[in-house]
Amino acid sequence: MLIHSQYIMHLPFLFLLPLITLYYSQQVAPVSSSSSQSVLTQGSSLLVEKKHHLVSPNGLFTAGFHELGPNAYCFAIWFSEPMSDGSHTLVWMANRDWPVNGKRSRFSLWKNGNLVLTDAGQRIWTTDTQSNSPLQLQLLDSANVTSVYWPSTYLLNWEAGRSSNNISRFAFLDSKGRFQSSDSLTFTTTDYGDALQRRITLDVDGNVRVYSLNQRSWSVTWQTFSTPCLYGICGPNSLCTHGLESGRICTCMHGYKSKNHSDFSFGCEPTFDLSQNRENFGFIKLPSVEFYGFDSIYDINSTFKECSNYCLNDSNCKAFQFSFHVGLGAFTCNVKTLLFNGYYKGQPFTTYLKLPKNDVLSYNQYVANKSSLECSSSIIQLDRTYKKKNSNGSIKFLLWFSIILGAIEAASFVLFYCITREPSGTKTQTYLAIATGFKRFTYAEIVKASHKFREEIGRGGGGIVYKGTLQDNRVVAIKRLHDANQGEAEFLAEMSTIGRINHRNLIETYGYCAEGTHRILVYEYMENGSLAGNLGGNQLEWKNMFEIASGIAKGLAYLHEECLEWVLHCDVKPQNILLDGDYNPKVADFGLSKLFHQDVTGNSLFSRIRGTRGYMAPEWVFNLPITSKVDVYSYGMVVLEMITGRGPTYDQSRDDNERLEQKRLVGWVREKVHVASESLTEAQFIEILNPMISGKYEKGQMYNLLKVALNCVEEDKDARPTMSEVVKMLEDG
Known part of the structure; x- marks a missing residue:
């Protein structure tokens, strides 16, 4: 079985017998709940705590988390049969330089086809692969195809018996000990003829060796150089x-x-x-x-x-x-x-x-x-934040002391719980803090940080945002949700969503407060405020405009296609686009977002209309299935507002006015641009552009941005591009 580059890319496998490969399948099997399984299905994970493994069909190889030391694991492939000393022979390791925790670490096959290793939520290793077709991950028991090993660099190609014109570049070692490659390099091991398990390894001394497994022990049966003193092996001097x-x-x-x-x-x-x-x-x-x-x-x-x-x-x-x-x-x-x-x-x-x-x-x-x-001296102890530390003193004394103290505490807790019982959501918040890693602030800390909610910097349907300063002098934005009952649901939805999100064009969350009826979020503070506040203030230049539009698109593309669970924002508007000190955009306010599955299209109806009038896609009004294209439509309206300075309006006296005003803005721009031709005069172009934005502009770049925006606000959702396609159109420009 060969590695097919269209299925798997950038995997650093070198001279390995086992192979993890992705292949297309028409049906995706559900994840097995057992500790060992043959395949990993799309959107599933191997968990370090559960000791999940992938096993090759013949049982020779195992893939999973391998323990390197106390609370230090790597994701690796090894020979299933232990050696005579009980150890296992590793043949490949994804993260040898960055061991992961023994808790909350996982190896995942994302729904977009990407393989990702995370350490307590932090991405450690990835293949950066993508596919629109159904996928499975399977550990095979066949050989691997690799680039050839080149001998001494001072030898010319023909002197070394090699050809630099060979583009196929494959090499394999069979079970009997014969090695063959596409450039005609062949050799046989000293034990040639016996059908054994064998492996070719580029060892730490720079020498390539063949090892044969016999009676649960490895022995060298061929090596490139007979002397271990290879160039540079001992270092200078x-x-x-x-x-x-x-x-x-x-x-x-x-x-x-x-x-x-x-x-x-x-x-x-x-x-x-x-x-x-x-x-x-x-x-x-x-x-x-x-x-x-x-x-x-x-x-x-x-x-x-x-x-x-x-x-x-x-x-x-x-x-x-x-x-x-x-x-x-x-x-x-x-x-x-x-x-x-x-x-x-x-x-x-x-x-x-x-x-x-x-x-x-x-x-x-x-x-x-x-x-x-x-x-x-080379062993590094990895400290983990949740690792339990050993206490000094007599273990027996501590045991009895703990039992007695625990009994007293349990009785006190029951009495205290009956008197001061908090709402049921409080326990959920505690678990949520542990799961997301965010800091949990007390309400008193929030009041102090916000100077008693003195400086308001923004407000929306979900709540009011205030400026604050933490004890470490970090300036933050503090969002106080409106209604306690409704706010709790929005709060939990937002926290569960943003806990899985990390992107340079998405706002970063520092912590939260869930005390009594208070539901508060603490964000990073953006010096230049919202895009809405900048559009009419003569503060932006045209050179910033394209970068802002591109950054918003990248943030939304990440939400739709790169998260472990795809996320719908549902409320893309200039008020939810924040700008840092260098006018880099970050998408904020996920309070109205909803998780959805990309492969579900027919049943993706939301229970109620979400978003802000003027930026909502037709699907909301006509009760059509909701997909990621609703965010694409809102993005297009935001870009049109950025370019023209004319925002969509809404007259509450008539429900039909919203669609009418949107059609007027879109129709007015279409009439001026004439998308089918590029004959727009300078005077017509200036008539479209927002007069409040200063500086010079590049006409070709802005014309491309106009075309992309109009493509995004098509009435038919199938005619709109995806956000990743928007990013590509802007980059290719």
């Missing part, structure tokens, strides 16, 4: 040696010390100052030692004295090599400014290391300056 029993050993050169005892790749650093006068330095002889590359001087027919003087006269020189070149029939001098790729190569290589004279006198060639790994 160090020498690589190896033996059959000792394996690879990294040695700091005399006069140098290790930079990091837990990782030899950091190399070594000098214990002396290289900028001293040349009279303070001498050389020690290192027979058969080669440092490949980084020559500042290459001289043929040089004498030993001339070569040593080159190095002494250069404060950057660390060593030089002086040896007889058989092919040239002369002595060659190589001056080294950096000591990389050090290893024993044999004759005729000899390196002369530059050191202070005191270090030269103390040098003993029979005493190696070896270092040993201290891996404990």
Whole structure:
């Protein structure tokens, strides 16, 4: 089975046997509630707490959360059968550099086709894939297709037996130990013929090896290089040696010390100052030692004295090599400014290391300056906010003390609960705070932060917004919901929605208050207020207009197509578009939003009309199915208002006036623009534009924005683009 690029992209699989692949299916099976399953369906997740796993059909491979340490997990693929010591062999890991929590972490297949790994709500890893067709995620038990492994870089293609013209680039290893690739590279393992489980691994030392599984133990049956001293494996200023029993050993050169005892790749650093006068330095002889590359001087027919003087006269020189070149029939001098790729190569290589004279006198060639790994220093303890800390003292004493204290507290709680019982929603708010991670403010904190609700900065159908300052001096917007009963429902809907939303063009929420009948939200404060307040105040320039329209579109596209659960805003209007200090837009007020499923179209009727008159799509008025296209229509009306300065109005004396006024605005713009042609004169164009907006404008860009807006306010919802298509049309312009 091959990887098909149209199904899965950017997965960093390299020489792995198991493969997670996405494939199109006509029917999507429901999620299995068991801990192990064969597929992950669209819109479903694997949860770290539930120990959910995907298992390949033949049972050889498992995918799921693998424990790395205390409360640290990675999403990985491993061989299902444990080794003789009980451990499992990992073959791929999604997030090796960022372990996730043992709680509230999940691996999800979103409904838009994206694979996402989250850590307590924070996105850690994603494939950035999208698909409009039904999908399933399945762990297969077949080989993986990968790019070929290229040998030493200094070899030409034909010298290495490779072809750079081969575009198919596939390679595979069969169960009997034969490797084949599209550029004709083949090899067989030392145990060729036996049908075993095998894996090809690019190991930490840079060598590619084949491992065979036999009697629950892995053994190397082929490797690219027989010597483990590959270039750069030990880091700068160090020498690589190896033996059959000792394996690879990294040695700091005399006069140098290790930079990091837990990782030899950091190399070594000098214990002396290289900028001293040349009279303070001498050389020690290192027979058969080669440092490949980084020559500042290459001289043929040089004498030993001339070569040593080159190095002494250069404060950057660390060593030089002086040896007889058989092919040239002369002595060659190589001056080294950096000591990389050090290893024993044999004759005729000899390196002369530059050191202070005191270090030269103390040098003993029979005493190696070896270092040993201290891996404990590389272990990082991951602290989690919900991790329980151990207490000091006697465990038995604490146990009995806790039991007695718990009994007293339980009796007190029952009495207190009966006297001061709060509304049923309070418990829900507590759970909501834990789930969203927002700060829960007391009403007293809100009153203090808002200076007793002194400075009003906005109001709408859901409530009034005040300016406030938190204890950490953050300036915030505090939204106080109107009606307590209705406000609680709106509050819970808004909190459950925004708890799953994070985008640069969507307002950020800091916390909330749910105390008694008070329902309050705390937002980030936007210095330049709402778009509505800026449109008529001669404060915007045309250069800001296009960026504002583009930013709104990106925020709505995220709500419709990129959230784990798609969200309808339902009240897109200039009052709900806020501008920061640089006039970057952020969509606000999700109090009227409603979660919906993208694959549900026929039954997506809302219980009541939502939104603001003048910006509402025809579907609301005619009781038609509500989809994301209602937000597209509202967006189009907002953009038309931005461009023309003429907002939709509503006369309460006649219910039909709303549609009439919208048609008048849209019809007036259509008549001026003539979408079918691009013959709009400068005078006609100026007549359309909002006179309150200053600065120069780019006619082609604004004309494109007009066309997009008129496309969004089509009466037929099927004729309107999606918000992601709007973003693309604006970018392609």
